[in-house]
Amino acid sequence: MRAAARGAAPSRDLRWVSSLVDREALRRHTIAVLVDNEAGVLARVIGLFSGRGYNIESLTVAEVDPVEHLSRITIVTSGTAMIIEQIKAQLARLVPVHQVNDLTLEGPFVSREFALIKVAGKGEARVESLRIADIFRARVVDSTTSSFTFEMTGSTEKLDAFINLLRPLGLVEIARAGAVAMARGHKGS
DSSP: HHHHHHHHHHHHHHHHEEEEEEEOOEEEEEEEEEEOOOTTHHHHHHHHHHHTTTSSEEEEEEEEEEETTTEEEEEEEEEEEOOOOHHHHHHHTTTTTEEEEEEHHHSEEEEEEEEEHHHHHHHHHHHHHHHHHHHHOEEEEEOSEEEEEEEEEEEHHHHHHHHHHHGGEEEEEEEEEEEEEESSSSSSO
């Protein structure tokens, strides 16, 4: 009986630790990282996430300063406050990283995502997809006799709502570019 009791204790301990993690809310964070625009930098950043089991929900990268050869990486990830702090500290320690900003914590910020959405349909479904696109201010960028491709920019939630309304009308394909974001107002990030 003692052996069984000793075996049960770790199970209770794991449940206790698990319930602590459940109580601390996972929160989505948007992190902007200014890096040298050179080969291998993105691989190092992604390696930091994958090596520690962190998930990247969205990632965009592009050169923002051709004179200084700097790129901006915008990462959307979720985690507890402790995990987000670990991510930021580990990003800041990477050699090609110049600046790490957690836009979620630093104040109001603007975030937008771009998507191309293809819908196939005929008759009323085709007309309805155009009505929905008009309401969401999506633009038709390609049209055939049996399909439309819409271009849309907006918040992640707006894109999700648009896509969900198009699903029953013949959604064929989605290409999303991921979130880009910056602080509001006069300060840079």
